[in-house]
Amino acid sequence: MAVTLRPATRDDAEAMAAIWNPIIRDTTITFTTEEKTLRALRADIYLRSEARRPWILAETDTVLGFAGLAPFRDGPGYARTLEYTLYLAPEARGVGLGSRLLAEIEDRAAGLGARVLIGGVSGDNAAALAFHRRHGFEIEVTLPRVGWKFGKALDLVLFHKYLS
Template structure:
């Protein structure tokens, strides 16, 4: 079931996210976060856009959200999307269900464009977003430093008026 995030989800979401912090370049965050920090982020992010979790049999398997891409007023109708799945549940189609719902909510709220900022070596996420209709619009070389090496970042964009 896909539902809106609740503050009580914070510990589980931190657990999911901390895996990616410690083991991957999916996020450029380098220090794990605690449930209080995740609760603060939930409060902040859910106040500005949709924030969803996928829960099945009482287990949260993943989460996604959209938040303002930039702070300037001219960017008000462009949001950035983020998704994290528990690593044990990847490949089950949950991500597609969640982000499709997130796109629908963003479109119905009047947003115009969505941006996904993805580390270039995260080919699974690049392919995932392309399958959902996102187009690669940028490739920044060596903009992130993690695990003692430089990492490229790509931006993908979805114009919501083009979503059928």
């Protein structure tokens, strides 16, 4: 499968929502409970592009996944630490596409001057926990029961990776 990685445009909001909203609606992969609207996604795509942190899409003839960078916390003291998000369509999982997106995000973060990359993972998401370990992330802390979804308390596992 020939997959292209490219920055998202506002025209990609619908494809991103088609991947993200079922994850929001049906899983504990994210603690978010409000689905993404096209208007909000288009605005987010624009703002991230302006900040030189665009969403990166993986696509063949359709969008299969996306990843993006955001500040870890507000304030200049955190300027060299970024947090990333990565989501894949169900049919794109387990074939190495997440690794390709992560490598692209790591390169972009380093190019922006980041020294540390943070990944926040639901304690329920065994696949993502293993993915982070395989890619050289270390568990910084597990915050027990800080999330809540579907009537269940959920752990948040924060991973970090030092970028060279």
